[in-house]
Amino acid sequence: MDPRQSNAADNAIVVRNLQKSYKDFKVLHGIDITVRRGSILALLGPNGAGKTTTIRILSTLLPPDGGEAQVNGFDVVNQACDVRSSIGLTGQFAAVDEYLTGEENLLMLGRLYRLSQADTRRRTRELLEQFDLVDAARRPVRTYSGGMKRRLDLAMSLIAAPPIIFLDEPTTGLDPRSRLSMWNLIKELARGGATILLTTQYMDEADFLADWIVVIDEGKVIAEGDANSLKSRVGADHVDLTISADSNFALAQQAVDGVQFQANPEQRILTIAANDGVTTLRNILRRLDEAQIEIEGLNMRRPTLDDVFLFLTDNGSHEHAKEIN
Ligand SMILES: Nc1ncnc2c1ncn2[C@@H]1O[C@H](COP(=O)(O)OP(=O)(O)O)[C@@H](O)[C@H]1O
Ligand SMILES: [Mg+2]
Numbered sequence: 001m002d003p004r005q006s007n008a009a010d011n012a013i014v015v016r017n018l019q020k021s022y023k024d025f026k027v028l029h030g031i032d033i034t035v036r037r038g039s040i041l042a043l044l045g046p047n048g049a050g051k052t053t054t055i056r057i058l059s060t061l062l063p064p065d066g067g068e069a070q071v072n073g074f075d076v077v078n079q080a081c082d083v084r085s086s087i088g089l090t091g092q093f094a095a096v097d098e099y100l101t102g103e104e105n106l107l108m109l110g111r112l113y114r115l116s117q118a119d120t121r122r123r124t125r126e127l128l129e130q131f132d133l134v135d136a137a138r139r140p141v142r143t144y145s146g147g148m149k150r151r152l153d154l155a156m157s158l159i160a161a162p163p164i165i166f167l168d169e170p171t172t173g174l175d176p177r178s179r180l181s182m183w184n185l186i187k188e189l190a191r192g193g194a195t196i197l198l199t200t201q202y203m204d205e206a207d208f209l210a211d212w213i214v215v216i217d218e219g220k221v222i223a224e225g226d227a228n229s230l231k232s233r234v235g236a237d238h239v240d241l242t243i244s245a246d247s248n249f250a251l252a253q254q255a256v257d258g259v260q261f262q263a264n265p266e267q268r269i270l271t272i273a274a275n276d277g278v279t280t281l282r283n284i285l286r287r288l289d290e291a292q293i294e295i296e297g298l299n300m301r302r303p304t305l306d307d308v309f310l311f312l313t314d315n316g317s318h319e320h321a322k323e324i325n
Contacts, residue, residue, distance in 0.1 A: 003034040003041070003212055012037045012164050012195035013058065017067035020053055020219075027053050029219045030067060033197075035212075040186070040196045042210035044203065044309065050219040051199035055168045058197070059089045072164055088157035088165045095153060098142040102133050102152050105141060106159060113160045120159075127155040131185065147178025154185065165189060167198035171205060183208060203305030213305075217313045227305060234273060234303045234311045239281055241270045244294035255291040256284050262310050271307065274300070 013035035020028040027050045035041040056062040060080040069076045072086035110120030131151040171179040206213045207227045215223040243252045262271040274280045
């Protein structure tokens with residue numbers, strides 16, 4: 001369901017026309033985001049898009065230059081304390097004390113949050129269990145793997161059971177297994193009622209986790225929707241054509257000029273959106289044939305979120321977005 005059309009009371013986070021510059025360099029050009037209570041929203045964008053800047057503003061670590069943002073009904077500028085007690089924040093790089101054990105890290109943080117001793121013990125035990133860190137609880141964190149550190153970092157941001165959780169690239173740098181266990185933890189937190197705003201560069205992550213996806217590039221929202229609606233915006237079917245190593249890839253690109261396509265020179269793949277079934281495909285095959293380009297493989301498939309992102313952000317291909325006859 002479109003969060004932009006929901007009641008104000010249903011929204012955990014509302015961001016309107018958010019702007020930010022570092023000196024003369026404008027990095028957020030008026031961003032709008034609405035996150036419904038109890039949902040997962042993914043802010044999807046490449047490196048440098050402005051994801052961390054947005055998260056830092058929403059978690060009161062950085063003041064905005066313009067626009068407004070409410071988190072849990074509180075203004076990030078005028079009610080920063082209330083915002084801070086509503087959120088848990090996990091950054092791209094784990095902020096844990098390497099010389100303490102996992103358990104000590106959690107106990108220390110509980111005291112910092114002024115939980116009672118009994119509550120601190122209880123939360124620490126619960127979190128160690130939930131995050132599969134019981135066996136490692138009494139080992140110094142410096143002996144943990146990357147995945148374990150990231151899990152502990154997330155556990156620490158949850159010590160005071162905040163209703164809203166910010167996750168800045170929660171799986172960047174993790175191996176596939178740790179990544180999957182992080183995904184499951186995030187889903188579990190949402191099932192428990194938390195509202196989650198996460199940032200990611202990975203389409204599959206947004207696709208798997210998010211109820212709503214906001215795509216940003218160069219500090220602007222360029223698209224939003226649920227995974228299915230974003231996929232359908234890029235057309236019905238995609239065709240991957242693998243160009244033979246004996247043929248010139250640049251020539252193949254020239255031959256299909258005028259069609260909406262994406263090129264992947266390393267893998268020698270041209271991806272074409274075939275919205276009209278076989279008509280476009282037939283034309284392309286004819287053109288490649290005329291240019292004496294050999295095709296090694298042809299694969300027709302549903303678009304992935306990856307395609308959505310490429311088609312939305314690759315400036316080059318927009319000029320090619322006309323049909324051929
Ligand atoms: N403290 C800073 N001073 C100057 N420029 C910055 C600073 N932090 C980030 N930037 C720039 O702002 C842009 C957005 O950065 P960031 O929000 O970190 O993007 P993302 O998290 O999407 O990779 C980038 O071009 C980055 O180089
Ligand atoms: Mg970042």
